[in-house]
Amino acid sequence: xxxxxxxxxxxxxxxxxxxxxxxxxxxxxxxxxxxxxxxxxxxxxxxxxxxxxxxxxxxxxxxxxxxxxxxxxxxxxxxxxxxxxxxxxxxxxxxxxxxxxxxxxxxxxxxx
Amino acid sequence: xxxxxxxxxxxxxxxxxxxxxxxxxxxxxxxxxxxxxxxxxxxxxxxxxxxxxxxxxxxxxxxxxxxxxxxxxxxxxxxxxxxxxxxxxxxxxxxxxxxxxxxxxxxxxxxx
Numbered sequence: 001x002x003x004x005x006x007x008x009x010x011x012x013x014x015x016x017x018x019x020x021x022x023x024x025x026x027x028x029x030x031x032x033x034x035x036x037x038x039x040x041x042x043x044x045x046x047x048x049x050x051x052x053x054x055x056x057x058x059x060x061x062x063x064x065x066x067x068x069x070x071x072x073x074x075x076x077x078x079x080x081x082x083x084x085x086x087x088x089x090x091x092x093x094x095x096x097x098x099x100x101x102x103x104x105x106x107x108x109x110x111x112x
Numbered sequence: 113x114x115x116x117x118x119x120x121x122x123x124x125x126x127x128x129x130x131x132x133x134x135x136x137x138x139x140x141x142x143x144x145x146x147x148x149x150x151x152x153x154x155x156x157x158x159x160x161x162x163x164x165x166x167x168x169x170x171x172x173x174x175x176x177x178x179x180x181x182x183x184x185x186x187x188x189x190x191x192x193x194x195x196x197x198x199x200x201x202x203x204x205x206x207x208x209x210x211x212x213x214x215x216x217x218x219x220x221x222x223x224x
């Protein structure tokens with residue numbers, strides 16, 4: 001009965017590759033998010049989707065493209081991976097009006 | 113601005129010590145305020161929250177008072193335990209109410 005799940009948990013890949021991270025929530029929330037946590041633990045919003053529509057796109061390279069096929073899923077596709085993309089990526093969800101966010105377990109991306 | 117500033121780095125109390133982790137927010141409005149806790153290998157999870165001035169969030173012996181006059185939301189506990197060891201993030205919602213803005217995190221390491 002996992003609330004917010006992400007796959008994979010670990011992702012190790014070479015520079016220049018394209019990869020995707022998947023996220024699913026079974027909480028019935030209408031808003032989903034992607035955050036990036038760097039090596040110093042700093043958490044920063046990347047994207048926010050409400051009812052499958054993009055509502056926030058922070059200053060993120062356009063190599064990162066989120067896709068929301070339905071309200072329960074928000075996937076993150078990354079093209080031409082760079083060393084600086086290495087981080088832990090967290091998916092989260094909420095009811096927009098309350099903004100109490102529930103986070104997934106994270107995906108640790110390592111670019112070699 | 114929308115920033116959150118909290119005690120940075122590590123805090124190293126012994127079991128039974130009292131604790132204060134400072135958090136201040138910059139704002140032209142009055143946001144909802146949160147403390148999130150992150151245990152190793154997991155995503156952040158909501159620890160406590162306060163929606164408006166003079167509200168007090170409480171959880172597991174921790175408290176934080178939403179103070180409008182000092183724009184603060186300090187996390188306090190009378191007597192910490194080793195199991196409280198984790199990274200704590202102060203957060204606020206942004207002015208549009210569409211995402212969370214996190215402080216840089218405080219690592220609490222309680223020694224027995």
